[in-house]
Amino acid sequence: MKKHALVIGGTGMLKRVIESLCKEGFHVSAMGRSHDHFAKMMEEISAPAEVSFIQADYYNPVQFQEALIKAVRDRGMFDLAAVWMRSDASDSFQWLLQYIAKDDKFTELYEIKGSHASREPFKGLDTSSLKWMRIILVFRFEREKARWLTHEEISEGVLKAISLKASLFTAGVTEPWEKRPS
Structure with missing residues (x-):
């Protein structure tokens, strides 16, 4: 069975993460609310046969x-999960952590958070x-003016974090x- 990755929030800013994981041999389960956003993403990436929509x-x-x-x-427990969920969905996130942790298969879960998470303590779990x-996704400076990261920069950051573990x-x-930025 192929390696299985879960990407939540992937039909927008993480679509390049999905594409890269497919190229690395993963089957990616991409979760989103809108099938229209998923269909648009599928037109823009290579290896769409390796992606399933949830x-x-x-x-x-x-x-x-x-x-x-x-x-x-359908596809086995996740080997890797890249998860962008808003803070007010903490019940679902905590359930996901517990669901993955109770399985025997080892999973790397990357929780993706916005800038305010840089002000919170984090212990993780191993x-x-x-x-x-x-x-943590924060901001960049361009000509002394701060701006939020682009979708491409977000994907690059997530992929770098995954490669570095x-x-x-x-x-x-x-x-x-x-x-x-405000």
Whole structure:
């Protein structure tokens, strides 16, 4: 069976992550709310045969859980997960951590967070079945003016963190904090 990756939030800013994982031999299960966004992404990437869409909303915990259980039943537990979920969906994220951790297969889970996560402590988790790491997306300076990262820069940062297996990785800069874009 092929290596299996989960990407949540991949139909937009993480589409290059999906494409790269496919090129590395993964079958990617991409979760999103909109089939239209997924279809558009599929037109823009190579190796679309290696991607399956999971239409689910992580704000709907029952739908989220059922969709992930089905993906695992169909393609096996995830070897890798790159997960962009908003902070107010913490119940679904905690369920995902527990679901992966109870399986015997080892999974690398990269939680992708926005700039405010750079102000929070992070311990992660490293067990026999799960290594939970964090990627923080912040900002860059261009001609002394701060701007948010582009989708391409976000994907580059996520892929770099995955290649380094970094427990905590920051894509962009966090200081000076008061200069971050509004």
